[in-house]
Amino acid sequence: MKWWITGFLLIFFSILSLFIGVSDLSITDLFSLSAEQQEVLFVSRIPRLISLLIAGMSMSIAGLIMQQLSQNKFVSPTTAGTMDSARLGILVGMLLFPSASMMEKMLLAFLFALAGTFVFMKILDKIRYRDAVFIPLVGLMFGNIIGSVTTFLAYRFDLVQSIGTWLHGDFSMLIEGRYELLYLSLPVVILAYIFAHHFTIAGMGEDFASNLGLSYQKVLYLGLGLVALITASVVLTAGMLPFLGLIVPNIVTIYQGDHLRSSIWQTAVLGALFVLVCDILGRVIIYPYEISIGLTVGVLGSGIFLYLLLRRRAYGL
Amino acid sequence: MGYNKKMIILLSLSVASVLLFVFWDVGGEWDYVLPRRLEKVAAITMTGAAIATSTVIFQTITNNRILTPSLIGFDSLYVLLQTAIVFLFGGGTLVMMNSHFHFLLSVGLMVVFALLLFLFIFKKEGKNIYFLLLIGIILGTFFSSISEFLQVLIDPNEFLVVQDKMFASFNNANTELLLVGGVLLLAATLYLFRYVKYLDVISLGQEEAVNLGVNYDAVVKRLLGVIAVYVSVATALVGPITFLGLIVANVAHEVFRTYRHKYLIPGAIFVSIFSLLIGQWFVEHVFTFSTTISVIVNFIGGIYFIYLLVKENDVW
Amino acid sequence: MVDVTNVSKAYKEVKVVDDVSVHIKKGTITSFIGANGAGKSTLLSMVSRLIPKDEGSVLLDGEEITSYDNKELAKRLSVLKQSNNIKVRITVRELVSFGRFPYSQGKLKKEDEKLIDEAIEYMQLEDFEGRFLDELSGGQKQRAYIAMVIAQDTEYILLDEPLNNLDMKHSKQIMKALRRMVDDLGKTVVIVIHDINFASCYSDHIVALKDGKCVYEGHPEEMITNNVLREVYDMEFNVCNIDGNRICVFFT
Numbered sequence: 001m002k003w004w005i006t007g008f009l010l011i012f013f014s015i016l017s018l019f020i021g022v023s024d025l026s027i028t029d030l031f032s033l034s035a036e037q038q039e040v041l042f043v044s045r046i047p048r049l050i051s052l053l054i055a056g057m058s059m060s061i062a063g064l065i066m067q068q069l070s071q072n073k074f075v076s077p078t079t080a081g082t083m084d085s086a087r088l089g090i091l092v093g094m095l096l097f098p099s100a101s102m103m104e105k106m107l108l109a110f111l112f113a114l115a116g117t118f119v120f121m122k123i124l125d126k127i128r129y130r131d132a133v134f135i136p137l138v139g140l141m142f143g144n145i146i147g148s149v150t151t152f153l154a155y156r157f158d159l160v161q162s163i164g165t166w167l168h169g170d171f172s173m174l175i176e177g178r179y180e181l182l183y184l185s186l187p188v189v190i191l192a193y194i195f196a197h198h199f200t201i202a203g204m205g206e207d208f209a210s211n212l213g214l215s216y217q218k219v220l221y222l223g224l225g226l227v228a229l230i231t232a233s234v235v236l237t238a239g240m241l242p243f244l245g246l247i248v249p250n251i252v253t254i255y256q257g258d259h260l261r262s263s264i265w266q267t268a269v270l271g272a273l274f275v276l277v278c279d280i281l282g283r284v285i286i287y288p289y290e291i292s293i294g295l296t297v298g299v300l301g302s303g304i305f306l307y308l309l310l311r312r313r314a315y316g317l
Numbered sequence: 318m319g320y321n322k323k324m325i326i327l328l329s330l331s332v333a334s335v336l337l338f339v340f341w342d343v344g345g346e347w348d349y350v351l352p353r354r355l356e357k358v359a360a361i362t363m364t365g366a367a368i369a370t371s372t373v374i375f376q377t378i379t380n381n382r383i384l385t386p387s388l389i390g391f392d393s394l395y396v397l398l399q400t401a402i403v404f405l406f407g408g409g410t411l412v413m414m415n416s417h418f419h420f421l422l423s424v425g426l427m428v429v430f431a432l433l434l435f436l437f438i439f440k441k442e443g444k445n446i447y448f449l450l451l452i453g454i455i456l457g458t459f460f461s462s463i464s465e466f467l468q469v470l471i472d473p474n475e476f477l478v479v480q481d482k483m484f485a486s487f488n489n490a491n492t493e494l495l496l497v498g499g500v501l502l503l504a505a506t507l508y509l510f511r512y513v514k515y516l517d518v519i520s521l522g523q524e525e526a527v528n529l530g531v532n533y534d535a536v537v538k539r540l541l542g543v544i545a546v547y548v549s550v551a552t553a554l555v556g557p558i559t560f561l562g563l564i565v566a567n568v569a570h571e572v573f574r575t576y577r578h579k580y581l582i583p584g585a586i587f588v589s590i591f592s593l594l595i596g597q598w599f600v601e602h603v604f605t606f607s608t609t610i611s612v613i614v615n616f617i618g619g620i621y622f623i624y625l626l627v628k629e630n631d632v633w
Numbered sequence: 634m635v636d637v638t639n640v641s642k643a644y645k646e647v648k649v650v651d652d653v654s655v656h657i658k659k660g661t662i663t664s665f666i667g668a669n670g671a672g673k674s675t676l677l678s679m680v681s682r683l684i685p686k687d688e689g690s691v692l693l694d695g696e697e698i699t700s701y702d703n704k705e706l707a708k709r710l711s712v713l714k715q716s717n718n719i720k721v722r723i724t725v726r727e728l729v730s731f732g733r734f735p736y737s738q739g740k741l742k743k744e745d746e747k748l749i750d751e752a753i754e755y756m757q758l759e760d761f762e763g764r765f766l767d768e769l770s771g772g773q774k775q776r777a778y779i780a781m782v783i784a785q786d787t788e789y790i791l792l793d794e795p796l797n798n799l800d801m802k803h804s805k806q807i808m809k810a811l812r813r814m815v816d817d818l819g820k821t822v823v824i825v826i827h828d829i830n831f832a833s834c835y836s837d838h839i840v841a842l843k844d845g846k847c848v849y850e851g852h853p854e855e856m857i858t859n860n861v862l863r864e865v866y867d868m869e870f871n872v873c874n875i876d877g878n879r880i881c882v883f884f885t
Contacts, residue, residue: 521719
């Protein structure tokens with residue numbers, strides 16, 4: 001896939017996304033917006049578009065970083081317990097500090113995501129049998145366990161409804177004032193780009209990294225920190241976007257090969273495009289109602305992941 | 318300790334759990350409480366037995382003790398079929414009027430789908446168990462995503478009405494289906510009896526079984542069909558409960574340490590009934606319904622599963 | 634007798650067994666020899682219906698093997714593959730008892746027990762019969778499997794590298810046991826074997842495979858010669874006559 005095709009599609013769907021919705025707003029109105037239309041555009045549609053783009057981009061990059069660090073094509077925030085940990089963090093935040101601000105919740109989600117992913121990486125160290133498909137299996141189970149703790153707590157304290165919001169990603173509530181947290185991911189993406197080589201080298205193993213004069217531990221923590229930050233901010237604002245970090249980098253690898261530095265932008269653009277398309281689909285299928293993006297991403301994401309798994313030999317994953 | 322002695326202990330434990338569940342804190346309202354509790358015990362006993370048996374057989378066929386039919390996406394498939402039927406035929410129509418017909422239709426489709434799925438996966442990947450598992454889990458996610466997707470598409474009002482009927486939980490057992498479910502289980506079990514003698518041989522592996530005169534492919538297909546019926550009935554009665562089979566089958570293996578199914582299957586059934594009833598008793602009387610047994614089972618089962626994967630992954 | 638006619642098997646374009654025809658006489662030991670990957674095990678698996686063949690036919694006493702009733706066939710032909718890794722926890726005696734399954738369908742009678750005892754004795758496993766399989770050495774396991782096949786009491790016995798994992802003493806013991814089964818009980822034995830000296834000393838008939846094709850077959854006298862072996866194995870042999878047996882020396 002040529003980069004300019006993805007780029008063009010991204011711009012096309014971005015514009016399209018602005019003009020889909022229940023409120024009447026079409027592209028021909030662009031230069032003669034009524035006050036009401038202006039409000040729809042700036043309070044709802046544009047924030048939504050921006051958060052879609054950032055979420056898609058950063059989740060995909062988070063997956064890419066994890067795959068480089070673990071040298072396993074099937075590790076991602078979905079398959080390493082990161083997302084579930086972040087969600088547990090949010091729930092714990094709601095329990096302990098009911099009046100916590102967005103930033104405080106964010107901090108807790110971040111800490112939990114970091115801890116969860118770290119524990120998973122520790123479990124990986126203990127596993128002797130490192131089959132490519134064995135590791136995501138352990139990760140999914142790990143996520144399930146954390147998820148059941150979350151459900152347990154949510155049941156205990158009557159928070160099932162509130163936690164449900166974070167079960168499925170949903171962009172429909174992201175209006176001005178509720179999505180800005182996502183901007184946190186932008187510097188992270190840049191950091192990821194700067195340290196791309198380091199992640200690749202660290203992924204080759206501790207000895208390999210030390211041999212090249214790299215502090216393995218530092219790079220590992222940096223990588224996991226970035227992933228946790230991205231995941232926490234996305235889960236907190238938009239909710240769970242399953243499989244995104246898993247499939248997008250893999251699709252890029254199939255078409256592009258494995259050079260992290262060049263593929264990082266491809267991954268970002270394709271990730272944004274994927275989320276954007278899923279969102280538009282969710283908005284038009286049962287128009288004027290909406291299907292949450294967590295569902296559309298879930299259906300398409302797990303479908304594509306299945307396809308990748310079954311064809312993994314053909315693609316050399 | 319001999320096999321029979323162990324079996325008697327397990328049997329007494331499950332009988333004790335039944336008595337505890339039925340007679341604890343009735344509070345004088347016998348007429349009201351007793352029938353309801355008995356129905357629940359019947360549903361839980363049937364479910365426990367079905368899940369235990371199907372997992373033991375499934376593990377024997379796949380020659381692997383970290384697999385359960387639920388992990389392969391079986392129960393999400395059931396929910397998907399249920400949803401798809403409502404989606405295609407509409408919630409208020411004739412199909413929903415007769416929940417028995419609906420149920421039978423789902424079970425029938427389930428058996429067909431399950432067989433196709435298994436044949437496809439077994440053919441395609443052969444012996445890589447971890448791959449099979451991962452595919453199964455993702456298929457499960459895939460199926461349940463599609464189910465939810467369809468559920469959104471169904472008219473929400475209509476859906477709410479059918480939801481209770483269709484998707485049971487342990488707190489809300491689908492007692493309406495007790496009779497038809499029981500008949501199905503009985504039929505499947507009678508059918509199973511013809512093949513039960515092959516199970517010991519099949520646990521030796523495919524080549525040995527063929528050598529000893531077992532028509533392997535045919536027998537395995539039939540066993541998978543029986544498993545599909547068991548899992549459908551269990552899911553219909555009390556909803557999906559992923560890790561139960563994994564735990565009870567492994568406990569049975571640990572207790573009896575044998576390959577003989579005449580001990581393994583009843584043993585797993587008793588362990589299953591005991592742990593479900595005690596678990597449900599805790600949910601009702603200690604947690605006062607503030608949690609569900611599936612959550613507890615999945616928590617314990619998940620940890621146990623990772624333990625199995627990590628500790629013994631060279632054994633399997 | 635077993636008549637193998639024009640049998641082929643391919644895995645993804647690669648012909649593993651290519652148009653092989655072999656005739657196996659009753660009351661003999663037939664050995665399949667050849668280099669790794671020559672197709673010996675695949676041929677044995679097809680002859681014993683463990684894997685389906687792409688082309689050709691395998692007639693057991695005149696009837697196609699795949700059209701036999703499974704149970705009946707298991708009373709006439711038994712097969713033991715290499716690399717058996719049974720995962721279940723099972724004792725030696727229990728394993729040997731499985732050999733009676735085609736007859737008893739799981740319910741052992743007195744005569745079944747007697748045959749099981751005999752098989753255990755035949756393989757000198759009396760001291761181990763209560764031990765679990767995973768507690769045994771490779772050689773002891775191998776003997777337990779062979780005892781199971783003996784308990785199965787079939788006219789035809791097919792073994793894939795039965796000497797795998799065995800030391801010299803037990804290798805000799807197994808080969809002698811097979812020979813006795815043929816000579817005393819009139820069984821027909823087919824083995825895949827790597828040690829050509831064992832093949833030479835104990836077989837009545839040797840079939841040499843190379844790249845999926847049957848290149849030579851015949852009596853050990855004709856087969857264990859420099860010319861034949863050089864072509865089968867692509868290496869030099871020094872064939873000597875020791876105590877009336879043809880022995881190959883190829884170590885230096």
